[in-house]
Amino acid sequence: MNLKHVKQQLHKIYFELLTIASSQCLEKSLxxxxxxxxxxxxxxxTGIYCYCEDGYHLLYGVEMNNSEPSLQNRVVPEHMGIHQWxxxxxxxxYFMKLNAEYVLYIESKKQMDHLLLNMLQSEVVRMLRAVTWxxxxxxxxxxxxxxxxxxFTMENKAEIVQEVITAITQFYPSYxxxxxLSQDTDIEIDCPIQPIMYNDEEPMSYSSMAFISGEMxxxxxxxxxxxxxxxxxxxxxxxxxxxxxxxxxxxLQENDVQFIMEIAQTxxxxxxxASLMENSSHQISDLKLINDVTHKLNSxxxxxxxxxxxxxxxxDICQAMxxxxxxxxxxxYTTIEAASTSYFKTQGDAFASYLLENIDGPKFYGNxxxxxxxxxxxxxxxxxxxxxxxxxLVVIMHPLSYFFSFERFKLLQSLIQHCSLALLNxxxxxxxxxxxxxxxxxxxxxxxxxxxxxxKLRKSTAKGALILFxxxxxKRVNDTYGHHVGDKxxxxxxxxxxxxxxxxxxxxxxxxxxxxxxxxxxxIDDAVALxxxxxxxxxxxxxPSVTVSCGVSSWDDVGKDTVSELFIRADSALxxxxxxxxxxxxxx
Numbered sequence: 001m002n003l004k005h006v007k008q009q010l011h012k013i014y015f016e017l018l019t020i021a022s023s024q025c026l027e028k029s030l031x032x033x034x035x036x037x038x039x040x041x042x043x044x045x046t047g048i049y050c051y052c053e054d055g056y057h058l059l060y061g062v063e064m065n066n067s068e069p070s071l072q073n074r075v076v077p078e079h080m081g082i083h084q085w086x087x088x089x090x091x092x093x094y095f096m097k098l099n100a101e102y103v104l105y106i107e108s109k110k111q112m113d114h115l116l117l118n119m120l121q122s123e124v125v126r127m128l129r130a131v132t133w134x135x136x137x138x139x140x141x142x143x144x145x146x147x148x149x150x151x152f153t154m155e156n157k158a159e160i161v162q163e164v165i166t167a168i169t170q171f172y173p174s175y176x177x178x179x180x181l182s183q184d185t186d187i188e189i190d191c192p193i194q195p196i197m198y199n200d201e202e203p204m205s206y207s208s209m210a211f212i213s214g215e216m217x218x219x220x221x222x223x224x225x226x227x228x229x230x231x232x233x234x235x236x237x238x239x240x241x242x243x244x245x246x247x248x249x250x251x252l253q254e255n256d257v258q259f260i261m262e263i264a265q266t267x268x269x270x271x272x273x274a275s276l277m278e279n280s281s282h283q284i285s286d287l288k289l290i291n292d293v294t295h296k297l298n299s300x301x302x303x304x305x306x307x308x309x310x311x312x313x314x315x316d317i318c319q320a321m322x323x324x325x326x327x328x329x330x331x332x333y334t335t336i337e338a339a340s341t342s343y344f345k346t347q348g349d350a351f352a353s354y355l356l357e358n359i360d361g362p363k364f365y366g367n368x369x370x371x372x373x374x375x376x377x378x379x380x381x382x383x384x385x386x387x388x389x390x391x392x393l394v395v396i397m398h399p400l401s402y403f404f405s406f407e408r409f410k411l412l413q414s415l416i417q418h419c420s421l422a423l424l425n426x427x428x429x430x431x432x433x434x435x436x437x438x439x440x441x442x443x444x445x446x447x448x449x450x451x452x453x454x455x456k457l458r459k460s461t462a463k464g465a466l467i468l469f470x471x472x473x474x475k476r477v478n479d480t481y482g483h484h485v486g487d488k489x490x491x492x493x494x495x496x497x498x499x500x501x502x503x504x505x506x507x508x509x510x511x512x513x514x515x516x517x518x519x520x521x522x523x524i525d526d527a528v529a530l531x532x533x534x535x536x537x538x539x540x541x542x543x544p545s546v547t548v549s550c551g552v553s554s555w556d557d558v559g560k561d562t563v564s565e566l567f568i569r570a571d572s573a574l575x576x577x578x579x580x581x582x583x584x585x586x587x588x
Contacts, residue, residue: 002041003115003116003119005041006040006041006116006119006120007119007123009040010037010040010120010123010124010127011123013033013036013037013127014123014126014127014130016032016036017029017032017033017127017130017131026131026132027059027060029131030048030059030060030102030128030131031048031059031060033048033124033127033128033131034046034047034048034060034061034062034104035062037104037106037124038062038063038064039064042108042109042110042112043064043106043107043108043109044063044064044107044108044109045061045062045063045064045070045071045093045105045106045107046061046062046104046105046106046107047059047060047061047062047071047104047105048060048061048102048103048104048105049075049102049103049104049105050101050102051100051101051102051103054074054076055074055075055076056074056075056076056077056103057073057074058071058072058073058074058075059102061105070091070093070107071105075095075103075105077095077103084096084097085097085117085118085121088107091107092107092108092109092110092111092112093105093106093107093108094106094107094108094112094117096117096120096121096124098121098124098125098128099125099128102128104121104124106120140259140262143167143171144259144262144263144266147163147164147167147263147266148266148270150163151163151164151266151267151270152269152270152273154270154274155274155277155278156274157271157274157275157278160267160270160271160274161179161232161240161267161271164242164263164264164266164267165177165179165242167263168242168244168260168263171259172244172252172256172260174246175228175244175245175246175252176244176245177242177243177244178194178242178243178245179194179240179241179242179243180194180196180207180211180229180240180241180242180243181194181196181239181240181241194243196208196211196240196241206218206219206227206229207229207241207243209229210229210230210231210241211231211238211240211241212238213231214231214233214238215231216228216229216230216231216257216260216261216264217229218257225246225252225257226245226246227243227244227245227246228243228244228252228257228260229241229242229243230242230243230244230260230261230263230264231264231268232264232265232267232268232271233264233265233268233269234268234269234271234272234273235269235272236272237272238268239268239271239272239275240271242260242264242267244260282407286411286414289313289317289411289415290414290415290418293309293310293313293415293418293419294418294419294422296309297309297310297419297422298422302426302429302430303337303423303426303427303429303430304337304338304339306419306422306423306426307325307337307338307339307340307423308339310325310339310394310415310416310419310423311323311325311339311340311341313415314394314396314412314415317408317411317412317415318380318396318398318404318405318408318412319398319403320396320397320398320404321341321376321397321398321399322341322342322343322344322376322395322396322397322398323340323341323394323395323396323397324336324340324341324343324344324348324352324393324394324395324396324397325337325339325340325344325392325393325394326340326344326352326355326356326392326393326394326395327391327392327427328356328390328391328392336348336349336352343376343397344395351371351374352393352395354371355381355393355395356393359381359383359393361383362381362382362383362409362413363379363380363381364380364404364406364409365377365378365379365380365381366378366401366402366404367401367402375399376397376398376399377398377399377400377401377402377403378397378398378399378400378401378402378403378404379395379396379397380395380396380397380404380409380412381393381394381395381396382394382396382412382413382416384416384419384420384423384424385420386420386421386424391424391427392423394412394416396412437449439508439509441487441490441491441494441509442490442491442494442509442515443494443498444494444497444498444507444508444509444515445506445507445508445509446508446509447508447509447510447511447516449506449508450506450508450510450516450518451563453506453518454466454506454518454563454566455563457518457520458555458563461520461521462521462556462557463520463521463522463523463554463555463556463557464518464519464520464521464522464554464555465518465519465522465523465524465526465527465552465553465554466516466517466518466519466527466552466553466554466566466567466570467516467517467518467519467527467530467531467550467551467552467570468510468514468515468516468550468551468552468570468571468573468574469493469497469510469514469515469516469517469531469534469548469549469550469574470513470514470515470548470549470550470574470578471489471490471493471513471514471515471546471547471548472546472547472548472549472578472582472583473546473582474486474489474490474512474513474546477489477544477546481544485544489542489543489544489546490513492538492541492542492543493515493538493542493546493548494507494509494515496534496537496538496541496542497515497517497534499537500530500533500534500537501517502519504519504520504521505517505518505519505520506518514574515548516570517530522554523554524552524553524554524587525587527552527554527587528552528585528587531550531552531585532550532585534548534550535547535548535550535583535584535585539583547582547583548583549574549577549578549582549583549584549585550573550574550577550584550585550586551570551571551572551573551574551575551576551577551585551586551587551588552570552573552585552586552587552588553566553567553569553570553573553587553588554566554587569588570588572588573586573587573588574586576588
């Protein structure tokens with residue numbers, strides 16, 4: 001047998017096998033290989049044996065014409081290593097071990113020299129490897145296609161990762177598969193997860209290099225791959241790393257590395273798509289929330305109704321413990337709206353003033369410690385503004401550190417921004433309504449509003465008292481100090497009346513230097529006691545010091561007094577107080 005000619009014929013067989021490998025099963029490819037080798041010059045019998053527990057069983061055999069049958073159904077050749085051959089005595093037969101599973105038997109007409117046998121075995125082993133690789137490649141492509149179809153229809157990131165790990169474990173059962181995630185990757189999964197660690201003081205690990213570079217990393221031992229780190233890469237980033245660690249005696253081949261990389265890239269893009277879908281769903285939900293809130297705010301709610309609605313929405317969004325609405329009134333003083341939660345109503349005045357003085361934009365605090373004694377660590381401050389003017393703040397708090405997410409903060413910013421116009425319009429409407437019924441100088445209610453409310457309250461209450469105040473010698477204050485000081489004194493007295501007035505009472509400016517308080521459901525003696533307290537405090541707190549005289553009248557459902565008679569009797573009592581020497585209280 002000519003060595004060169006045989007090698008040329010084997011090369012033809014090699015390319016023929018590669019051509020049909022993708023469409024044939026391995027057994028058919030082996031049978032074709034056996035048939036083609038049998039057709040070589042000087043060969044009379046070939047057989048492919050497959051390993052079983054009790055030896056090697058004949059899988060496919062070819063005996064050329066005029067050859068006596070020599071193939072046995074089962075053989076137990078002497079121990080031989082992979083890529084070795086042994087000779088069968090007296091028949092010019094040779095067993096060649098191709099791999100752990102298959103043995104080729106060749107019987108020639110004449111004895112073959114060792115050089116030819118070695119070449120023949122080497123070429124056949126190369127054929128088998130090529131056919132196996134080609135068929136594995138086809139199987140991998142098919143597997144990858146079906147895996148891609150499954151992954152790209154999933155919307156849950158955890159399900160995607162679980163499917164990938166299951167697939168790799170199924171394909172490479174001899175490898176231990178583990179998922180490595182960075183601390184900012186949000187995937188909850190049942191299988192073990194190991195964080196990707198970063199430490200400037202130590203050399204960067206293979207997993208970190210794979211995560212940062214987005215490229216496959218391998219640890220080798222004697223040029224054999226025993227650890228593989230495949231990054232889960234998408235178009236916009238890397239979402240984790242899949243680590244494969246070999247068991248003893250098992251190594252990956254180069255075509256396996258490429259296959260695993262394809263799986264990891266498919267998984268990365270699937271996770272990215274799921275993340276984008278999740279973000280889109282969140283954005284749609286957030287936009288719907290903002291749209292619903294805007295629609296609600298345009299349904300003619302008053303300021304209190306708007307504040308309560310926005311407060312409840314804020315609590316629903318971020319589970320806040322405290323929500324405060326702080327407004328800057330007339331650029332002078334701070335008010336906390338009634339819709340604010342308990343902390344701001346009971347002890348938040350100083351903190352509210354502090355925030356208005358020191359906060360110049362939206363603020364996100366995870367561990368706030370700048371204001372001494374504040375029992376809340378998570379703090380969000382969102383300005384309410386129209387164009388470039390800030391007219392108030394929304395303050396959101398929770399006692400736990402880092403309780404609020406930045407995504408919720410951005411949503412709340414957008415929500416408050418959309419609410420600002422409605423809030424400002426409600427404030428302006430309320431201020432306009434209040435201006436109509438309020439005295440501009442003293443900020444007390446007008447006389448017309450007082451009369452209107454007394455008439456209204458007489459229908460729903462059983463009694464009430466009216467207190468009239470007159471500042472003693474007020475003309476002398478104006479003449480001595482000027483009208484601007486007179487106005488200042490008038491405001492000081494009005495502030496005292498505000499301070500001593502209960503929530504249900506109605507303080508008003510009766511006219512000139514005369515002021516009034518109507519107290520529903522109060523006996524006349526209680527009104528007299530209140531009037532005396534106010535008289536005493538006015539004398540102590542005004543500058544220049546002034547006194548007031550008071551007349552008190554009352555009604556109940558037994559008497560038949562009209563509103564006019566109530567006013568007349570209070571005015572008459574005030575006149576008597578003036579006549580007694582002023583700075584006194586008289587009831588009628």
